[in-house]
Amino acid sequence: MGCTNSVYRKKKTSFPEVVFFVPSTRIPVQSDLQRVLKGVIPRDLADKLTSLRNQIVLVAEDTDGLAITELRRALNEYLSLLIGLTKKEYGLEGLIDFKWKNLEDGKQDSSVANTWFEVLSAVHLMAMLTLSEADSMMIPKDSSGSGFRVVSSDIKREAIDLLLKASGYLEFCLRDILTRIPPEIRNTFPHDLQEGVLEAIAIQTLGQGTEIQFGLAVECQKATLSVKRRLACEQLIYFSQAYHCLLGCDTNQGHGRKHLRFIKWKFLEAKAAAYYYHGLILDKGNEPNSPIGAVSCFLAAEELLSESKKASLSFCLAAPVTRVPPLWGAMKFLHQKIPEVASRKSQMYGYLWEQEKGLRSLPEWPLLHPLKEHLIDSDENPTD
Secondary structure, eight states, rough: TTTTOOTTTTOOOSSSOOSSOOOOEEEOOOOOOOHHHHHSOOOOHHHHHHHHHHHHHHHHHHHTTTTHHHHHHHHHHHHHHHTTTTTTGGGOOTTOOOEEEETOOOOOOEOOOOOOHHHHOOOOOOHHHHHHHHHHHTSSSSSSSBBBBBOOOHHHHHHHHHHHHHHHHHHHOOOGGGGGGHHHHHHOOOOGGGGGHHHHHHHHHHHHOOOOOOOHHHOOTTHHHHHHHHHHHHHHHHHHHHHHHHTTOOOTTTTTTHHHHHHHHEEEEEEEHHHHHHHHHHTTTOOOHHHHHHHHHHHHHHHHHHHHHHHHHHHHHSOHHHHHHHHHHHHHHHHHHHHHHHHHHHHHSSHHHHHHHOOOOOOOOHOOOOOOOOHHHHHHHOOO
């Protein structure tokens, strides 16, 4: 995964670098389906199903991620057979215990006798492969050592496409698969397959795609300040929604705590960007109070940027530990511009700032206050 040692980094001893948060990868446990299926379905079909499932296990365990195409092909073929076997006339429901394990620690995390659970797990693996592919794509193989990440616009657009595809897989899990599984079975699912976690990742993935779009807009001279502010606010909404999806989940399991820290980090970055661009818009306005409002926004953006740096470090130190990432996209630009503009505008309008204390105000967007309060609580009252 992006923040764990997934199929792409499983054998590396160094801490992985992260662009996108990707939950831990789950793979099937090798099993003899042929024996269970003997006499239930045609032998050639049972052989094919077993062969494909075991192929997925072997490829995922024995490669460093160089066989993503082979994994995807095997999963697609396996799913096409598996979905056909979910029909009641085959009588497979409750017949096979489908076992899966977490690839990172190798521990089995589930054994469920439900064919739709197997479909869910396979589609979830497709989503995680796609997210991991996008993550790897955004990390240049040749580091310049400059402390900045340089990725072409074409690669960024390809990554956006992959993020949309991964979100689509997860939406399919939520809309078309989970609804077919009885609640009493869903309650036994591992952390990564909880409904709230699946929904959080699906929404968060859209937010990360918007993050790339925002970076492209910042680099584009034709993009207006309003467009940039809108994209920053869209990120805020996505990360706010993703967080609220996790409220009903046990975040002490798996990578739940690291997941929350990632959301806080990205939330603070997006809010800093939103205040900065709102400040630029106010600064160009003709209203008497525009300079005061602009300075308020710039100073708030600077403070949020400082908080986001701490949140980034907190995320990286949370288990499993990951490297502090180099600056990229819009934040590479904003980490330089926000302090610079905040200092300059404060000096320029300092006399108004001191005189008109009662007029200082900051814009707020819906959904953001509750998120901020919960995030503060989650850091100030750790349980681990």
